[in-house]
Amino acid sequence: MRPLLLGEAEVPNVLDIFWSLSTDRGRSSVPILGFLIEGGKDGPVVVDCGMRDPRRAIEVHRLGPHSCTPEQSLAAQLGNYGVRPEQVTTLILTHLHYDHAGNCAQLPNARIIVQRSELMAAAAPMGPPALAIGGKSLFYDRADVAELVDPLWDRLELIEGDVALFPGIDCVLYANSHTPGHQCVYVKTEIGTAAIVGDIARKVDLNVTQGVLPAIYYDLEAMRRALADIGRRAGRVLPTHDWDTLKQATIG
Numbered sequence: 149m150r151p152l153l154l155g156e157a158e159v160p161n162v163l164d165i166f167w168s169l170s171t172d173r174g175r176s177s178v179p180i181l182g183f184l185i186e187g188g189k190d191g192p193v194v195v196d197c198g199m200r201d202p203r204r205a206i207e208v209h210r211l212g213p214h215s216c217t218p219e220q221s222l223a224a225q226l227g228n229y230g231v232r233p234e235q236v237t238t239l240i241l242t243h244l245h246y247d248h249a250g251n252c253a254q255l256p257n258a259r260i261i262v263q264r265s266e267l268m269a270a271a272a273p274m275g276p277p278a279l280a281i282g283g284k285s286l287f288y289d290r291a292d293v294a295e296l297v298d299p300l301w302d303r304l305e306l307i308e309g310d311v312a313l314f315p316g317i318d319c320v321l322y323a324n325s326h327t328p329g330h331q332c333v334y335v336k337t338e339i340g341t342a343a344i345v346g347d348i349a350r351k352v353d354l355n356v357t358q359g360v361l362p363a364i365y366y367d368l369e370a371m372r373r374a375l376a377d378i379g380r381r382a383g384r385v386l387p388t389h390d391w392d393t394l395k396q397a398t399i400g
């Protein structure tokens with residue numbers, strides 16, 4: 149499994165801890181990651197594909213600075229491992245937030261796997277327009293949703309619940325965790341099971357080992373159960389926005 153560095157974002161540190169129960173008012177630069185899974189007979193699989201445009205993070209979602217260098221484009225990151233975008237057969241989306249689902253069209257031959265409940269939530273988000281951060285779309289990008297429901301519709305596969313997608317690659321739904329239809333991807337590797345957890349965990353030690361839940365969730369109890377289950381199942385937990393994931397994911 150290979151990590152893909154698809155951009156960077158400056159975010160408040162309080163995102164790491166639920167109810168903002170933190171005295172840390174600082175900000176950090178975090179990675180926006182995707183993953184490439186090779187070796188299966190069904191061709192290269194990508195999990196999450198980064199953001200459509202860093203400017204939209206600021207203008208639409210009212211967030212802090214975001215960036216994506218040419219070297220961090222999806223095509224360039226796949227190219228680091230000798231894979232061309234048209235060779236990717238499957239794109240799995242952990243959830244549909246702007247920083248995970250913005251570049252689906254760049255993989256022209258991939259079937260796109262997403263939980264049906266997640267598409268429903270993304271199409272009709274519950275963001276009050278007055279929100280200073282997130283706004284009406286609540287971190288879902290209307291352009292991403294529009295693309296999925298029309299030009300990419302024939303390649304979209306809406307799944308419901310847990311699905312064994314390929315030998316050694318399982319999608320597991322954690323409803324109402326970070327988002328209503330957020331799924332994790334469990335990957336069997338030579339050194340045990342790795343969990344691509346999207347944004348259910350932000351920091352492994354804090355959120356999984358210590359059990360301090362991160363800030364963004366729909367149901368706090370569901371989030372707690374999700375993190376406990378991830379901790380039980382996976383030897384390696386790979387959050388999207390943790391620099392440690394870059395080091396861990398290259399092994400095995």
Ligand SMILES: [Zn+2]
Nearest residue numbers: 245247347388
């Ligand atoms: Zn994210």
